[in-house]
Amino acid sequence: MSDALLEVSELRCGYGQIEVLRGVSLRVAQGEIVALIGSNGAGKSTTLMAVNQVIKPMAGSIRFAGESLIGLRADEVVQRGLVQVPEGRRVFARMTVLENLVLGAYLRNDHDGIATDMHRVNDLFPVLKERQSQLAGTLSGGEQQMLAIGRALMSRPRLLMMDEPSMGIAPILVTRIFQAIQQLNQEGLTVLLVEQNARGALKLSSRGYVIETGKVTIEGPSHELLNDDRIRAAYLGD
Amino acid sequence: MQDYEVFVQQLITGLSNGMIIALIALGYTMVYGIIELINFAHGDVFMLGAFLALTLLGAFGMEAWSPAWKFAGVIMMLGGSALFCGGLNWTLDRVAYRSLRKASKLSLLVSAIGCSFICTNLGLFWGGLPMGVFAGGVSAAAPKDFPQITPQTNLLGESAIRITQADVMVFFVTIPLMIGLVLLVNRSRLGRAMRAVAQDSTAAELMGIPVDRVIGMTFFIGGALGGFASVVYSLYNNTIGFQMGYRAGMDAFTAAVLGGIGSLPGAVLGGLTIGCVRAMSDQYLESRWTNTIVFGILVLILIFRPSGLLGSTRREKV
Ligand SMILES: Nc1ncnc2c1ncn2[C@@H]1O[C@H](COP(=O)(O)OP(=O)(O)OP(=O)(O)O)[C@@H](O)[C@H]1O
Ligand SMILES: [Mg+2]
Numbered sequence: 001m002s003d004a005l006l007e008v009s010e011l012r013c014g015y016g017q018i019e020v021l022r023g024v025s026l027r028v029a030q031g032e033i034v035a036l037i038g039s040n041g042a043g044k045s046t047t048l049m050a051v052n053q054v055i056k057p058m059a060g061s062i063r064f065a066g067e068s069l070i071g072l073r074a075d076e077v078v079q080r081g082l083v084q085v086p087e088g089r090r091v092f093a094r095m096t097v098l099e100n101l102v103l104g105a106y107l108r109n110d111h112d113g114i115a116t117d118m119h120r121v122n123d124l125f126p127v128l129k130e131r132q133s134q135l136a137g138t139l140s141g142g143e144q145q146m147l148a149i150g151r152a153l154m155s156r157p158r159l160l161m162m163d164e165p166s167m168g169i170a171p172i173l174v175t176r177i178f179q180a181i182q183q184l185n186q187e188g189l190t191v192l193l194v195e196q197n198a199r200g201a202l203k204l205s206s207r208g209y210v211i212e213t214g215k216v217t218i219e220g221p222s223h224e225l226l227n228d229d230r231i232r233a234a235y236l237g238d
Numbered sequence: 239m240q241d242y243e244v245f246v247q248q249l250i251t252g253l254s255n256g257m258i259i260a261l262i263a264l265g266y267t268m269v270y271g272i273i274e275l276i277n278f279a280h281g282d283v284f285m286l287g288a289f290l291a292l293t294l295l296g297a298f299g300m301e302a303w304s305p306a307w308k309f310a311g312v313i314m315m316l317g318g319s320a321l322f323c324g325g326l327n328w329t330l331d332r333v334a335y336r337s338l339r340k341a342s343k344l345s346l347l348v349s350a351i352g353c354s355f356i357c358t359n360l361g362l363f364w365g366g367l368p369m370g371v372f373a374g375g376v377s378a379a380a381p382k383d384f385p386q387i388t389p390q391t392n393l394l395g396e397s398a399i400r401i402t403q404a405d406v407m408v409f410f411v412t413i414p415l416m417i418g419l420v421l422l423v424n425r426s427r428l429g430r431a432m433r434a435v436a437q438d439s440t441a442a443e444l445m446g447i448p449v450d451r452v453i454g455m456t457f458f459i460g461g462a463l464g465g466f467a468s469v470v471y472s473l474y475n476n477t478i479g480f481q482m483g484y485r486a487g488m489d490a491f492t493a494a495v496l497g498g499i500g501s502l503p504g505a506v507l508g509g510l511t512i513g514c515v516r517a518m519s520d521q522y523l524e525s526r527w528t529n530t531i532v533f534g535i536l537v538l539i540l541i542f543r544p545s546g547l548l549g550s551t552r553r554e555k556v
Pocket of ligand 2: 044046087163
């Protein structure tokens with residue numbers, strides 16, 4: 001696993017004076033689904049935002065495909081293929097579904113490739129095609145989540161980081177979205193999946209990390225984590 | 239002049255000035271829409287645009303040019319002031335606002351007020367330059383005559399109602415700019431990026447949109463509209479001065495708030511309304527009441543309908 005696609009080590013960062021991440025290390029290899037689980041306020045979203053350089057880290061290193069991301073602008077990180085589906089979906093509510101998808105391809109100008117990806121996204125989530133001229137704000141939560149994923153896919157990412165895609169969504173749609181993640185992974189997409197739905201995430205992933213108050217406390221293959229007593233007690237509700 | 243003729247005449251004046259106010263208001267509303275800042279320096283950027291136009295006019299001796307060349311001169315002033323004001327507004331953002339993006343809104347506002355003072359004083363300095371058009375610069379603060387270089391013949395012939403080429407020019411310049419702006423914002427890649435940043439700048443960053451650059455472009459475009467407006471204003475009203483940015487800025491700001499700050503159609507509607515209110519007040523009340531009325535409107539909207547006529551009453555935070 002030395003050929004990690006994403007390698008974060010000893011990442012420290014916070015908001016103002018408050019240090020939220022106290023040395024987070026994790027790695028994601030090409031082709032994997034990696035789960036990052038933890039309870040409210042543990043620092044999962046902060047980790048993703050720091051990797052995307054939306055929040056500037058105080059210390060530590062972030063390497064993607066062998067290159068350091070520290071000091072890059074957020075758009076330069078996206079340009080390199082490291083894309084996030086943010087927590088709470090954050091679709092552009094007053095724009096149409098189609099405009100949201102087109103914005104996902106903002107940095108691209110390969111028109112044929114964009115058209116191909118638009119087809120792929122519409123095949124993956126046909127509802128987006130049906131609703132393409134509707135304002136994104138009028139979609140249901142689950143549909144917005146599909147849109148957020150579709151929008152991110154339009155940038156043709158190498159690594160997709162998803163922040164709690166199951167949050168606040170009807171169970172049937174959670175299943176649908178997890179299936180989609182699996183399908184995308186089988187087609188070659190590498191995924192870092194942040195979830196509070198620990199069971200779902202660990203079943204989907206090959207490896208997992210548990211983050212507690214800004215530090216990774218447990219890591220290992222997902223099937224082992226599913227049977228780990230500490231995790232069963234704290235995150236799986238057994 | 240019949241009563242109705244007086245009214246129609248004032249309406250024409252009001253609509254013409256209203257279009258100019260609208261153009262300035264668009265600059266306020268675009269910047270507010272994207273970073274929630276009232277760019278207090280915007281009116282002063284507009285004022286400096288007028289000073290540049292007068293400088294160009296004087297330096298090239300446009301007054302002596304033939305009608306066809308004067309037309310070219312107007313285009314030159316429009317282009318020059320638009321680029322200058324756009325560039326200046328962009329520079330203000332780069333120097334005085336960008337580093338305060340994550341600071342409190344109050345710091346940003348104070349910085350904007352500071353920029354306004356600096357620009358006003360630049361205008362005072364500029365008016366003191368020893369040029370013929372500035373009356374040799376002996377009295378820097380005095381209002382400057384802006385020569386009429388558009389013909390003053392009445393396009394309606396013998397009618398008591400006058401429509402001059404200056405009136406026509408106002409609409410010829412402002413309407414295409416407004417249409418262009420709407421197309422830019424709604425149809426172009428940059429426009430989509432601007433709307434994305436306005437709605438959720440973090441989500442925009444995560445889509446790879448270079449947020450600071452898009453904000454900079456917004457300042458440039460808003461400033462350029464102010465630059466166009468400054469030339470049209472000068473040719474229409476024929477006097478400029480270093481304090482004109484304050485008056486025009488206040489009118490335009492009121493227009494933007496009246497229409498619903500952040501709304502482009504709102505800025506145009508507000509501009510036309512304020513233009514007509516001013517013209518009617520000048521005619522039927524007394525001109526010394528006009529500013530009071532405009533400010534009265536501003537206060538009333540802020541109290542009773544802060545979202546303006548066309549602004550959305552709810553703020554979307556999903
Ligand atoms: N913008 C902010 N300013 C200050 N503190 C913040 C900010 N965002 C998050 N925090 C704090 O940082 C800590 C980690 O937050 P973070 O959002 O990363 O947690 P999380 O693991 O994603 O939690 P959740 O499961 O609730 O999404 C929390 O204590 C939170 O209060
Ligand atoms: Mg979170």
